[in-house]
Amino acid sequence: MKKLSRRQIVYMHEILINETGGTQGIRDNGLLESALNAPFQTFDGEYLYKSIQLKATKLTFFLVKNHPFVDGSEPHHPNKIFEWSFFSRLRIRCSSIVLA
Numbered sequence: 001m002k003k004l005s006r007r008q009i010v011y012m013h014e015i016l017i018n019e020t021g022g023t024q025g026i027r028d029n030g031l032l033e034s035a036l037n038a039p040f041q042t043f044d045g046e047y048l049y050k051s052i053q054l055k056a057t058k059l060t061f062f063l064v065k066n067h068p069f070v071d072g073s074e075p076h077h078p079n080k081i082f083e084w085s086f087f088s089r090l091r092i093r094c095s096s097i098v099l100a
Contacts, residue, residue, distance in 0.1 A: 004059070006036055013069055022071035032068035035059065 010026065017024050026032055039055035039062075041048045049055045 003040065004036070006032065009036065009063075017071065025070035026068060027070045028066070028068050031066035035062035035066045035068060038062040 039058040049058050
């Protein structure tokens with residue numbers, strides 16, 4: 001399974017900010033690292049989030065919750081799921097979705 005790197009997430013955030021407006025920059029490096037590592041937590045040698053779908057969900061949740069970027073965390077990070085799915089060749093199916 002491919003894991004998005006810090007550099008990839010920061011780069012995607014920069015692109016989104018350039019396209020949609022806002023302020024560039026990382027507010028808290030520790031919170032960013034925490035969010036990137038959260039999907040890969042283990043207990044007793046087993047991943048807590050076994051599927052890539054759960055890992056993508058946790059990555060998105062913690063990027064929004066931790067708010068590691070100066071601007072743009074809330075509206076942009078649902079895009080990370082879809083970008084991560086591209087890198088991991090994951091297919092996402094949804095019958096309806098509302099992102100507001």
